[in-house]
Amino acid sequence: MSLPYLINDAKGYVSASQRIPVIARPFVSERAKKTLDLVEKFVEEDCIPADTVFARQLNANGHDTKSRFSTHPTVLEDLKRKAKSLGLWNLFLPKAHFKEGAGFSNLEYGLMAELLGKSDIAPEACNCNAPDTGNMEVLAKYGTEAQKQKWLVPLLNGVIRSAFLMTEPQVASSDATNIKLAMRKEGNNYILNGQPDSRWSSGAGDENCKIYIVMGKSDPSNPDKYKQQSVILVPVDTPGVAVNRVLSVMGFDHAPHGHGHITFNNVRVPAENMILRPGGGFEVVQGRLGPGRIHHAMRSIGAAERALEYFLARLNDPAKKPFGQTLSSHGIQLERVARSRIEIDTARLSVLNAAITIDEMGAKAAMKEIAEVKVQIPSMMLEVLDRAMQAYGATGVCQDTPLAAMWANGRTMRIVDGPDEVHVLQLGKNENKRGNALRQRIDKQKARAKEMLASYGLNEVDFLSLDRACILPMSTTGLNDLLKSNVCGHIASFTYEITELLKTEILDFDCFRSNILTPDSHVDQAKDCIMRGMKKDEFHLYMAIYKTVHGICREQRSIVDEGADLILSSVFYALPLLHEVRLSFCEVLEDDGWLLAPDIVIKSPAHA
Ligand SMILES: Cc1cc2nc3c(=O)[nH]c(=O)nc-3n(C[C@H](O)[C@H](O)[C@H](O)COP(=O)(O)OP(=O)(O)OC[C@H]3O[C@@H](n4cnc5c(N)ncnc54)[C@H](O)[C@@H]3O)c2cc1C
Incomplete structure (x- = not known):
């Protein structure tokens, strides 16, 4: 009878206790594992189907507000009785602090809360519903004996x-x-x-x-x-x-x-x-919210998990084949499935880690972890729900799946118990407290690196330096002087102008330009030099200039040889008459991309 309701995998049923993340297993008792599997069975077999009955019974006396709020669906009372008989009652009160609960840790209950979060009424069926859980914790923790007798006992x-x-x-x-x-x-x-x-x-x-x-x-x-x-x-x-x-x-x-x-x-x-005492309000409120946020977070993970189940069911619905294929054949949907899987799993680990921290070190020591999951989980859940709703099309936003109601409920989680911004701000402020210490550490590490370079006889060299301030001495006699220059960097392009030669009376334009990009081999050559740890002085990046010029000459000589273009031929033979060289430099980035920098124009002193 059970199995069909529990199948959750291509292989059949993988129980909740088998699915406990490896990292959390050492903290989960055998008793908790057994209870976890019972909770799963109860939720999947009884509570989820009963959600539909509950919704229907609510309207038994009418659809108006007064009727709905004075009706008590009997199905819930039946579930409560069953939960009690199974020992699935008051699972939430952590054993370290309260004798009144079922004797589980925050982590163990967290795993159970995830399963309860898959159904609307499961939390209340097990007497684990908010805000009662937090309120019971307040009474158990701070209440007088009389207060406990009067209010805690009937709540429990x-x-x-x-x-x-x-x-x-x-x-x-x-x-x-x-x-x-x-x-x-x-x-x-x-x-x-x-x-x-x-x-x-x-x-x-x-x-x-x-x-x-x-x-x-x-x-x-x-x-x-x-x-x-x-x-x-x-x-x-x-x-x-x-x-x-x-x-x-x-x-x-x-x-x-x-x-x-x-x-x-x-x-x-x-x-x-x-x-507690007059003026102790904040202390009580703080004490109430810590573990409560873990409960909310784990229930939200359960909701996200259920959304993913609905999502997968829709992707494999043979009756729905847009463009001739089930949605599972459309890659974009599988990507969304994968992302959902990753996000749910990582979110769960965060919450379980927060729960373990509370168990091991107390709620105060876990404030950072609690705030992190308070922010992380609702957004994750909404994202997964959104993907599932999208896959269902119009059905996803109407009452025919639980997704729309889950999304509306989930959206409140970004506001209740303090909106995201408050927690983010606090986390940011606390994290930033490390800023000055880290700045000092980084400075110290840089100083130490300098010392170590010196001890290895090395200089500080920035191989991407452009030395923009360089002066390129140039004569009218030729380009060989380029080779003697101290230009450091790579040439992206080379432009030369021979305005004197190309007078308007000879040609109908007064300037001639040619661009040749630095070939990849030059980049490789520069990289090789860096890899070999060459020092700046030995670093013959001028070769790049030389080769570029050489390339122009070769290009133009071939044109000359073929006698195809007399104008270019005359330009080539007039190269020594250059009076301006325009060099475009680029830095070679790690990914082989080029960062283009503005041109440098070097004028021949003879023509300046
Ligand atoms: C479904 C639901 C159930 C609720 N149940 C209860 C309940 O049982 N008991 C109870 O006491 N309350 C309850 N609340 C109220 C809830 O706790 C508050 O709404 C919540 O604390 C935010 O307060 P506020 O609405 O006054 O928003 P405001 O304080 O007015 O904030 C409005 C917005 O301002 C922005 N903001 C606030 N602070 C900052 C900041 N520091 N930096 C940048 N932006 C900021 C945020 O975007 C925030 O959403 C419930 C709310 C909802 C929606």
Whole structure:
């Protein structure tokens, strides 16, 4: 029964535990491997097919917003029961810090989260859905015993859900110090006021959502702007709380979970609801976001993997043959497949590395790795989804595949938990801290290279030097003087002008030009010299000049010999009368390309 749903390879079924990247295997226990395979079976056999049932059941009581947000598809409760019975419950709480979870590391759960990310409802079916996971971590890490009993226990049992309220649409929430919700102490209570201001909150649409974890400003005059905020628990049925509407994500309402638009009007909560301590808001928020970002990232990798599966299925659909061939015969599509494979695999390694770093050294030590994947993964996922959608044509952007909904959801990942720019900026700033140290190191290495050259009796030579300041002494008696010049470089072309000879009364033009490009053999000759390590003084690049001139002469002599062109013949015999030589130089680049430089004009002193 299982196999047909699990086949994922030309050879049949390659299990999730067999697919663990080699680099991560030493960190994964046998128990985690077994659970991973169970998760895969559960997701592929139960959750993905149930996504369709879930979507249909949501509309059982009507298509309008109120109906969709008050309907609880029974299929989800069935899946929860099954997940519990299989031991696939609360997989996320890392064993190093919490006794309440299933006892896996961040890495082990990361591998499972990837599989959960392939289905809409699998994360919730295993009680591993955001924002509950982060909220449970907050309660487990910072909550008092009473707070844990009241809120953490039912959350861990999957009986209630929760929301996290921090950002506000009326301020730039990327910088959380901007948030305004007033949190004023009055006796043994805190009064929360956000009117007319409002807050974003995922999960607040769900009628099962019973508790909000709320960040507000409890000490706005504190000189340390990171100590002005506190985080407090607000039961959703507290008077003054209003969920005004839900916000769609590119037209998707994400019912019944939803993203609430909430206001607070004189909301009174007991001081004992404070989490950690007054002024400790930033600490709580930071503690919440680290592992949560790994969860998001791994689910996104699962989504990308599913997009690639859809992509491959479409490429091999025998019913769809543009221009007589399945899409898999069109090279451009295979290139996109290859790129997707590379990008998913490298992205996965980044996330697993971040998870291992958290496990080994703690979330604080893994801040760089976490920020990297926060930026890297959503863009990768969107790119892979985009390729898959493109392969499906119109079908790719409509409701007939999960791709469009996955793309819309995936797009939010570049914004939620702080937009890309904030993380990129921070990464850039931190990386740049090494700049001065590296500059000094490079200077030291250059100085050392100088010393080493001297110790080997070598000079510093730049073989690409053009010595533009050179003076070419030239007489009217011939070109042999060129050979004695100190011109250094390669000649790209050679132009000579004999204005005196070619007077208008003789010819109907007053200037004659000829260009000959430096032959490749000259370039090779120059390279050979460099390879042999010849010193500048011994370096006879003048040969290039000589050969160029010689080439002109040969060219023109053959014309003369054939007696074909009297004008050229006269030019040739008048070469000694040259009064201007125009030399075009070029640098020979590593790839044999030429970098053309402006001409040098050398005038004969006799004619100057
Ligand atoms: C689907 C969804 C669910 C959400 N769920 C929740 C939730 O449950 N709880 C919650 O508290 N919030 C939630 N949010 C809000 C989310 O966390 C914020 O939208 C996010 O933090 C960005 O804040 P902002 O929208 O105020 O954007 P702003 O801070 O106004 O930023 C707007 C844009 O400015 C640019 N920008 C910002 N900073 C910089 C910078 N330093 N350099 C260059 N450019 C910059 C970026 O392009 C950014 O996208 C959710 C949002 C969405 C879309």
